[in-house]
Amino acid sequence: MWTMSTGTLVLLRHGESEWNALNLFTGWVDVALTEKGVGEAIRGGELLREHDLLPDVLHTSLLRRAISTAHLALDAADRLWIPVRRDWRLNERHYGALQGKDKKQTLAEFGEEQFMLWRRSYDTPPPAIERGSEFSQDADPRYAHLEDGPDGGPLTECLADVVARLLPYWESAVVPDLRAGRTVLVTAHGNSLRALVKHLDGVSDEAIAGLNIPTGIPLRYDLDDDLRPVTAGGTYLDPSAAAAAADAVAHQGR
Ligand SMILES: O=C(O)[C@@H](CO)OP(=O)(O)O
Numbered sequence: 001m002w003t004m005s006t007g008t009l010v011l012l013r014h015g016e017s018e019w020n021a022l023n024l025f026t027g028w029v030d031v032a033l034t035e036k037g038v039g040e041a042i043r044g045g046e047l048l049r050e051h052d053l054l055p056d057v058l059h060t061s062l063l064r065r066a067i068s069t070a071h072l073a074l075d076a077a078d079r080l081w082i083p084v085r086r087d088w089r090l091n092e093r094h095y096g097a098l099q100g101k102d103k104k105q106t107l108a109e110f111g112e113e114q115f116m117l118w119r120r121s122y123d124t125p126p127p128a129i130e131r132g133s134e135f136s137q138d139a140d141p142r143y144a145h146l147e148d149g150p151d152g153g154p155l156t157e158c159l160a161d162v163v164a165r166l167l168p169y170w171e172s173a174v175v176p177d178l179r180a181g182r183t184v185l186v187t188a189h190g191n192s193l194r195a196l197v198k199h200l201d202g203v204s205d206e207a208i209a210g211l212n213i214p215t216g217i218p219l220r221y222d223l224d225d226d227l228r229p230v231t232a233g234g235t236y237l238d239p240s241a242a243a244a245a246a247d248a249v250a251h252q253g254r
Contacts, residue, residue, distance in 0.1 A: 015072075016036045022102075024101065033069065044069070045076025047217070056177075062090075090169065097130070122159050163195045190249065194208060200227075217236050
């Protein structure tokens with residue numbers, strides 16, 4: 001039987017955001033890109049063009065740092081016209097009561113172990129955010145459909161929660177595009193992309209703590225018929241910049 005070849009997946013974390021620059025926990029707070037982040041997004045699009053990796057379809061979160069990054073990158077790659085789907089399931093991990101808090105101060109206040117448990121453990125969520133508080137999204141119209149549901153929207157998430165809410169979207173929306181042979185661009189976030197990479201590469205709950213995704217550098221995954229990566233970990237289009245930037249993410253708060 002004739003089958004279409006599995007397409008190519010390109011993951012792109014948004015460029016530097018205002019709160020990345022200020023070293024604040026961000027999560028679902030909808031902050032904009034910095035000038036540097038704008039430059040990273042454009043460079044990301046140039047890399048796509050240079051590698052002849054032109055997306056046929058875009059999937060993005062509901063947060064402007066990912067939406068703007070996609071817009072800038074696709075403009076640079078002359079692919080602004082492709083179809084787009086946006087979904088909250090690609091959003092950054094909800095950082096609970098840590099949203100809006102300074103990473104350095106949090107590290108000083110709670111110590112290295114607790115700080116890293118909240119940032120990188122697989123199953124320890126930060127304390128829940130209070131509904132109606134300054135950095136809560138419970139009144140945000142883009143999440144009204146979640147608030148109207150039986151459980152409301154999340155008030156905090158650990159990485160395991162992100163995997164659980166991301167996979168239904170992966171299966172129902174992204175996989176069909178890949179199965180149709182498309183080049184699929186996913187613009188999302190440090191932790192939602194860690195969740196996806198964990199799933200794709202079968203990374204253990206322990207090892208995922210050591211994996212960091214740099215801003216603005218496209219990560220290419222060629223997938224076999226079982227949607228397993230042909231090259232474990234995928235391939236960054238600029239590997240040396242990716243390694244340096246991932247290291248910087250790992251050391252945030254110091
Ligand atoms: O603040 C956040 O939302 C994330 C990504 O910037 O931070 P961290 O890398 O600490 O998980």
